[in-house]
Amino acid sequence: MVNTEMCIIALIGLFNTVCCSDPVPAGRAGGAHAVAGATEPRLDDWDVVLTVDGEPVVWREFRQMMGRHKARIYSHFHQHYAMLDNAAFWTTAHDGETPLDMIKQRVRHEIVRVKVNQILAREYGVLPRIHYEDFIRRWHEENNRRRQVVSERHAVYGPRQYTESAYFNYIYENMLIRLKEKLGQGPFEITEDRLRELYNRDKNRKYRKRDTVRLGQIAACWNPRSQTRNCSSRQEAERLIQQARQRIQAGEGFDQVAKSINASRRPYEQTFDHEGAMAEVQRYPSFVEQALRLNVGDVSEVIEEPRMQMLVILRVIDKRTAGYLPFEEMRSYIKHRHIDEQYDDLVADRLKNADVRVNESIWARIRAK
Numbered sequence: 001m002v003n004t005e006m007c008i009i010a011l012i013g014l015f016n017t018v019c020c021s022d023p024v025p026a027g028r029a030g031g032a033h034a035v036a037g038a039t040e041p042r043l044d045d046w047d048v049v050l051t052v053d054g055e056p057v058v059w060r061e062f063r064q065m066m067g068r069h070k071a072r073i074y075s076h077f078h079q080h081y082a083m084l085d086n087a088a089f090w091t092t093a094h095d096g097e098t099p100l101d102m103i104k105q106r107v108r109h110e111i112v113r114v115k116v117n118q119i120l121a122r123e124y125g126v127l128p129r130i131h132y133e134d135f136i137r138r139w140h141e142e143n144n145r146r147r148q149v150v151s152e153r154h155a156v157y158g159p160r161q162y163t164e165s166a167y168f169n170y171i172y173e174n175m176l177i178r179l180k181e182k183l184g185q186g187p188f189e190i191t192e193d194r195l196r197e198l199y200n201r202d203k204n205r206k207y208r209k210r211d212t213v214r215l216g217q218i219a220a221c222w223n224p225r226s227q228t229r230n231c232s233s234r235q236e237a238e239r240l241i242q243q244a245r246q247r248i249q250a251g252e253g254f255d256q257v258a259k260s261i262n263a264s265r266r267p268y269e270q271t272f273d274h275e276g277a278m279a280e281v282q283r284y285p286s287f288v289e290q291a292l293r294l295n296v297g298d299v300s301e302v303i304e305e306p307r308m309q310m311l312v313i314l315r316v317i318d319k320r321t322a323g324y325l326p327f328e329e330m331r332s333y334i335k336h337r338h339i340d341e342q343y344d345d346l347v348a349d350r351l352k353n354a355d356v357r358v359n360e361s362i363w364a365r366i367r368a369k
Helices: 002-019 057-081 101-124 131-151 164-184 192-201 236-251 254-260 275-284 286-294 325-352
Strands: 048-051 054-060 213-222 266-272 303-305 310-322 355-356
Touching: 048 057, 048 101, 054 101, 054 131, 057 101, 057 131, 057 164, 057 254, 101 164, 101 303, 131 164, 164 325, 192 325, 213 236, 213 254, 213 286, 236 254, 236 310, 266 286, 286 303, 286 310
Parallel strands: none
Antiparallel strands: 048 054, 048 355, 213 266, 213 310, 303 310
């Protein structure tokens, strides 16, 4: 297992080396480059792989996105078919599909969505130019600016130099934020009355606070550092907790059983309010989820909490409704959710009707290395 993980990590580094282009001048490169011993010329950075509603996706753009997928594709074929990286890896078929086919289709799917988002950004005045050549120019300009700032011994925020992939992510994510903000002030604008309507519609499902619950606990552990006395072994902990469960099912009182199991000779008690439950659910999810599902007087099944190295039985002593998160606190969240949902619908419609045209002669020449 360790050797496999080290192999994958090493290959990720190799993939990044292969996929990341060295900086080039802002202008376009020349024509296709000949490769020694190759039967066909290498693809040029600016060869058009496909178009989306008339907007070109060039090879450099497509290749940059391939770099994000290579390690995952390799991991998939290695785990399912024990394939290793070699000269035949990308063109060897399994279940009718080669790794090269898979990565091309995945990148095509993703890059069509990216291009649709960029087209929308241009339509709403967020990103005036969306050709990849314009992005490359901006990338070089930003790195030159950062290099100058560093040379003058001034502080530079973020990396000293962006990689092509990192700068694309930075520009793209900020583009989406600004686009949604602009739409939220225009076609997706929502009135105060509508916000309250959405809050009331989803109140019980989304904005109800977790109940305040007071619990009694019987616990058997196999953690030697625990304060309870039943920590000799996992097997002994299981024996004790099952014995406790059988005694309760036979009618013996919960408190009586707890006195004979717990080190304190009484039930452990714990109370979760809304804030406490939200924090504890991150640490002990199965414990809290069971507690919140039970009614007053109910006794749980045996619960295992691996982090605590304990087996636990719970009884709900008291349970109180904590009310709802107030509208004023949730207003901004509801507004952003509304904008996100409207935007997702818009993108889905654009994707459904997108005119995607593949340059078959270029598509057939794409290689993963």
